[in-house]
Amino acid sequence: MDKKKSARRSLNASLPAKVFFVILVGVFTKLFFSCTPPPPGDMYYNSIGIAGVDNSDRFLKRNTSVDTLYSGAVALNLTLKDSTFDYYAFNLNNALKSVSFTPAMALSFPSSFIPVNEVEEIKVTTLFDIDAEVRAGDDITPLILYGTGRNFELYKNIGNAISDFNKTQSATSVSIFLVLKRPIDNTMAQFYVQVFLDNDNVLSTNTNIFTIIKQ
Amino acid sequence: MLTCFSSLAQKLDIRNSEFSFSIGTVEYNIEKFPNSIDMDFLNYSNAYPGYFDYAVVNFGHKFDFLSKMSADINLIVMSNLVPDNYDVSVYYHFNKVVALGLGSRLNKFNISYFEQFHLQGFPDYYLVDGNQRQFRVYDLGFYLTPMFKLIRHERFQTTVKFDIGMSSFSEEEAVFYLKRKLSNERMAYHYYTTFSFQPYVNPKLELRLRIFNINDTVVGLLLKSNFFYRYRSKNYNRSIQQWTCENEVYEFIRTPKHKCGRLEANAGLYVKW
Numbered sequence: 001m002d003k004k005k006s007a008r009r010s011l012n013a014s015l016p017a018k019v020f021f022v023i024l025v026g027v028f029t030k031l032f033f034s035c036t037p038p039p040p041g042d043m044y045y046n047s048i049g050i051a052g053v054d055n056s057d058r059f060l061k062r063n064t065s066v067d068t069l070y071s072g073a074v075a076l077n078l079t080l081k082d083s084t085f086d087y088y089a090f091n092l093n094n095a096l097k098s099v100s101f102t103p104a105m106a107l108s109f110p111s112s113f114i115p116v117n118e119v120e121e122i123k124v125t126t127l128f129d130i131d132a133e134v135r136a137g138d139d140i141t142p143l144i145l146y147g148t149g150r151n152f153e154l155y156k157n158i159g160n161a162i163s164d165f166n167k168t169q170s171a172t173s174v175s176i177f178l179v180l181k182r183p184i185d186n187t188m189a190q191f192y193v194q195v196f197l198d199n200d201n202v203l204s205t206n207t208n209i210f211t212i213i214k215q
Numbered sequence: 216m217l218t219c220f221s222s223l224a225q226k227l228d229i230r231n232s233e234f235s236f237s238i239g240t241v242e243y244n245i246e247k248f249p250n251s252i253d254m255d256f257l258n259y260s261n262a263y264p265g266y267f268d269y270a271v272v273n274f275g276h277k278f279d280f281l282s283k284m285s286a287d288i289n290l291i292v293m294s295n296l297v298p299d300n301y302d303v304s305v306y307y308h309f310n311k312v313v314a315l316g317l318g319s320r321l322n323k324f325n326i327s328y329f330e331q332f333h334l335q336g337f338p339d340y341y342l343v344d345g346n347q348r349q350f351r352v353y354d355l356g357f358y359l360t361p362m363f364k365l366i367r368h369e370r371f372q373t374t375v376k377f378d379i380g381m382s383s384f385s386e387e388e389a390v391f392y393l394k395r396k397l398s399n400e401r402m403a404y405h406y407y408t409t410f411s412f413q414p415y416v417n418p419k420l421e422l423r424l425r426i427f428n429i430n431d432t433v434v435g436l437l438l439k440s441n442f443f444y445r446y447r448s449k450n451y452n453r454s455i456q457q458w459t460c461e462n463e464v465y466e467f468i469r470t471p472k473h474k475c476g477r478l479e480a481n482a483g484l485y486v487k488w
Binding site: 055056057058059070072073074075145151152153154155156157179180181183215 | 341343344392394395396397398399400401402403456458459460461
């Protein structure tokens with residue numbers, strides 16, 4: 001009997017103390033969830049974009065979009081993205097905020113996304129003659145190399161581009177650079193790019209018609 | 216620790232200790248050749264040296280030990296104020312005039328601005344990294360040296376040594392990325408210099424002039440000079456990659472031998488007891 005009374009007495013705190021205690025529990029709960037980085041989200045490649053980029057200078061001008069290219073410096077910026085992802089990410093973030101603080105870190109925590117439908121093949125076709133040997137309609141994928149856009153590295157074969165598209169990504173859209181090894185012996189160029197996904201979808205697009213400056 | 220050192224010194228019978236401090240100058244004379252199709256790093260040795268690159272500070276410690284042995288330890292500080300050069304030797308004295316020594320030395324020098332080879336040799340290409348390149352090359356040598364105490368006057372002593380040895384440059388690595396102008400073409404040149412011992416000679420002259428003494432402690436003027444000479448090449452392995460990493464051409468490049476001279480002269484004080 002005495003034990004029950006003493007237990008009640010110990011719980012008999014004042015109202016502000018109880019409110020403070022509840023707030024404290026809430027804060028620590030939110031803090032606990034905030035400590036965990038968000039899990040990788042799923043992404044579905046459903047959009048393709050392609051643009052010409054200037055690679056004639058010392059460094060690739062990765063943020064430019066040009067319609068005139070040097071014959072030996074034909075480079076394309078190929079972008080695959082999940083166009084629905086922005087809306088999803090926005091809502092995921094709001095949902096997280098309701099149960100936790102936005103993670104506070106010295107650097108913003110990079111989100112990660114796993115492509116659900118993987119790229120199986122990239123195919124580039126020229127729509128104009130490149131020279132006497134490579135004619136309009138030819139598959140020029142073997143003449144294409146892949147670059148990440150970093151200046152202190154060499155190009156890679158197109159197979160590396162496929163594996164880079166399929167790895168966990170840090171953004172909703174993924175850009176790579178495709179460069180043509182062979183100089184174009186023509187005044188115009190245009191390319192048709194197809195990306196084959198493992199769900200049998202094919203993302204395809206034409207480039208602009210490029211004016212070619214011969215060296 | 217001190218007790219251990221003291222007991223070791225007693226066992227070795229260390230005597231006639233001498234500490235010296237000297238300041239001097241060093242001059243390199245490395246033969247340069249016109250550029251060929253392959254990089255020759257020695258063409259860029261000590262290019263555009265700064266004023267203090269010629270300065271050298273020498274801390275020396277000599278002592279006799281056992282019955283007929285002596286040691287000569289020299290720590291050399293250059294313009295970067297790091298004591299990373301040395302010359303250490305031990306001698307067996309046949310008599311009061313002649314001794315035979317065994318030693319090791321480490322000297323450094325700079326190979327600078329060798330990116331110029333690619334800038335000048337590949338005018339159709341951009342050098343992606345336009346920064347100045349420099350190797351701090353260490354030259355590690357081992358030598359045998361006869362020593363002659365030519366003048367052994369109470370006030371004035373002259374010692375001559377004639378080092379004959381083998382030395383090698385330290386291994387270095389450099390990478391150059393090239394990008395052809397108005398083209399997609401990229402290339403990478405990787406250089407890996409190799410470790411190889413080549414012969415050298417290094418005659419040395421030391422003059423000591425006693426200024427005064429307090430009891431058994433002698434303070435004097437020290438003048439030292441040495442001339443390091445050899446024919447030397449800096450060979451390397453080179454890989455050239457064009458467009459992609461897969462297209463690699465790997466070669467061992469043997470560069471021509473250069474006449475290399477290094478004249479050093481120091482003046483300072485010694486304290487002997």
